[in-house]
Amino acid sequence: MNDIRPTVTSFGPARLLAGTDRGRLDRTRHVAVHGPMPVLGPDEVVALTRTIDLRGRGGAGFPFARKFQAVMDALRSTDGNPAVVVNGTEGEPSCLKDTALLLNAPHLVLDGAEIAAVALRADEVAIGVTRGDVKASVQQALDDRRSLSVRMRVEELPERFVTGEGSALINGLNNNAALPSGRRIRTSERGLNGRPTLLSNTETFAQLAVAARVGASAYAEVGLPDEPGTAMLTIAGEAVVEVPTGVPLNYVLQMCGMSIGQGLLVGGYHGMWLNPRASETALVSRESLTALGATLGAGAVLPLPEETCPVGETARVARYMAGESAQQCGPCVWGLARLADELEALTTYGGQAAYDAVLSHARGVLGRGACSHPDGTSRFVSSALRAFPEDVGQHVYEGGCGRSVVGVLPIDGNDVGKAEQRLLVDWTLCRAHGLCAEVLPDVIQLGPDGYPSSASMPFREKDLANAARAVRRCPALALRVVG
Missing domain, CATH: 3.40.50.11540 (NADH-ubiquinone oxidoreductase 51kDa subunit)
Incomplete structure (x- = not known):
């Protein structure tokens, strides 16, 4: 909460x-x-x-x-x-x-x-x-x-x-x-x-x-002639400021004692990432942000510090968004969960196949949901791939960027930065032995082909001991616990 x-x-x-x-x-x-x-x-x-x-x-x-x-x-x-x-x-x-x-x-x-x-x-x-x-x-x-x-x-x-x-x-x-x-x-x-x-x-x-x-x-005496007045912004999920329209976003961050860092998320988790160059030119203005392919949305502005992994931060929010599904349509229930799975696989293992899977699932949910939740989440993920090409490239070609996921993007109020424990499957090693599912049948679901149905599986604290047993039982060393 x-x-x-x-x-x-x-x-x-x-x-x-x-x-x-x-x-x-x-x-x-x-x-x-x-x-x-x-x-x-x-x-x-x-x-x-x-x-x-x-x-x-x-x-x-x-x-x-x-x-x-x-x-x-x-x-x-x-x-x-x-x-x-x-x-x-x-x-x-x-x-x-x-x-x-x-x-x-x-x-x-x-x-x-x-x-x-x-x-x-x-x-x-x-x-x-x-x-x-x-x-x-x-x-x-x-x-x-x-x-x-x-x-x-x-x-x-x-x-x-x-x-x-x-x-x-x-x-x-x-x-x-x-x-x-x-x-x-x-x-x-x-x-x-x-x-x-x-x-x-x-x-x-x-x-x-x-x-x-x-x-x-x-x-109209305050703000831009075509967009008069003020706007309310939430900066970094904790500070609320009122500013005249037309003010540079970078100036607002500086007044809050922050910097753009690796880029800005504008408009929240249905919004868009801006790279540093675009962030420096962005104004608190519909016209300015539209020209950059973004929107102010509900007024959330989140800078991404240098020390954290952009792909991992995006994957963390994507998993939260999948969990916020209304459970009313396939693209939301299954599509967003698979999108989060593939993003986590890209974060952890990298590779062209994982990157292609992220793109495929992001496109696959567009325009098919009962509400705008799948579209907004897809837009958020896709914009991250465009805004952080160097970091994405490191994950695709080098298996990672070497940075940890700090958890700077709030996903549960005061629970900012709290890591969730998960079992991750390395598909390059897994041989469908199925021994892991015998230890954790409520967590690890096997598909018709005998392989785990998901590459990333959350589990509760009480299951930690059995999760460790599942890792030890895997003959192919394809499992590991994160979080």
């Missing part, structure tokens, strides 16, 4: 984080810092958000005005009231900006949601979160807002990577399993309890609350 409480700071004018340097803003301090909440009509919300080009800050970057208009259009053919949903689940361990906002400035987020709800005449706002402390902060804020014009509730959902996917969030808030539906249903047409629903990310609603107060012209 990710229970890290992020540090928060601003480089440049603080807007979303204004006043939080003295701690959490309760209702009184919030109004003193930001002023009373304005009331906007639906056309005013559309015009404002279109003028400032407000985009979703949860990953896809979809224009907020189009989402809002889509709900308005759906209401023309639907009886009843719409709903508003705030996505504060943040299931990715490398992202903490929504957590930072809901712990420090919850009323700003609630203001944005209420502004949208009043404009749409929605009768309910639901906030989805995955942390107990975040839920407590939001609930306290709701209790302080005694004159609510719309009913609001906060729900704690399971902390999984896929919980933040739109249909998974709606399912969870509807008291069903918080898993992707696998169907292409627009939330704007059928969302919370089957009603047209405006769904957006925590930061997006906070940005709306700021823009509604200051107006489009003043909002």
Whole structure:
């Protein structure tokens, strides 16, 4: 569970984080810092958000005005009231900006949601979160807002990577399993309890609350002319910063006391790796990152230090992503597991065959999943192969780069860097004797040909002694324990 409480700071004018340097803003301090909440009509919300080009800050970057208009259009053919949903689940361990906002400035987020709800005449706002402390902060804020014009509730959902996917969030808030539906249903047409629903990310609603107060012209005084305002970033999985758009990413890292190192992962574990040269030119800007083949996504920025193995770090995250499968489709259940297997084989043994297998499995899951999880993981892995050609070459042609896997990329909140114990199979030595499976039948599964069905098999601490026995029993010396 990710229970890290992020540090928060601003480089440049603080807007979303204004006043939080003295701690959490309760209702009184919030109004003193930001002023009373304005009331906007639906056309005013559309015009404002279109003028400032407000985009979703949860990953896809979809224009907020189009989402809002889509709900308005759906209401023309639907009886009843719409709903508003705030996505504060943040299931990715490398992202903490929504957590930072809901712990420090919850009323700003609630203001944005209420502004949208009043404009749409929605009768309910639901906030989805995955942390107990975040839920407590939001609930306290709701209790302080005694004159609510719309009913609001906060729900704690399971902390999984896929919980933040739109249909998974709606399912969870509807008291069903918080898993992707696998169907292409627009939330704007059928969302919370089957009603047209405006769904957006925590930061997006906070940005709306700021823009509604200051107006489009003043909002555009900060940041780029075509992408005005500020952005929230999570740096290295622990520090949350608010910066004007257009600021160089390298400058943000330097202000956090960090460097690019071997490269940057931008956009989190559904994002893209940038090599050092691209990282030095990258700005906090959609246009800049698009030109480099990347996207800011949910705002996660992770530098890779020189002392760790890029291929191994990527394999470690790929294994985590395979474990976060919704277990609803083959590409996710089997494809991502095999992709992680082949990456681990490339990390451990190297060789052209392992490299070709990684490419094959990364391509094989594309466009075939019930949700975007396979595509995002494939994009993450493929970009690593492109961003670190020298390290990949060392693994392919020399059997490794000589560096250990430090575990700098967070995969389980506070469990950063903790190695998982696994049995690895060297396919160049294995002769399908099958003796290992007799010792660890719950861990080692044999295929129809008598060979282990996987090159990398995790096991629990209680099985360590038997794992060592399996290694000793192998006549071909094809097994070893790592982690």
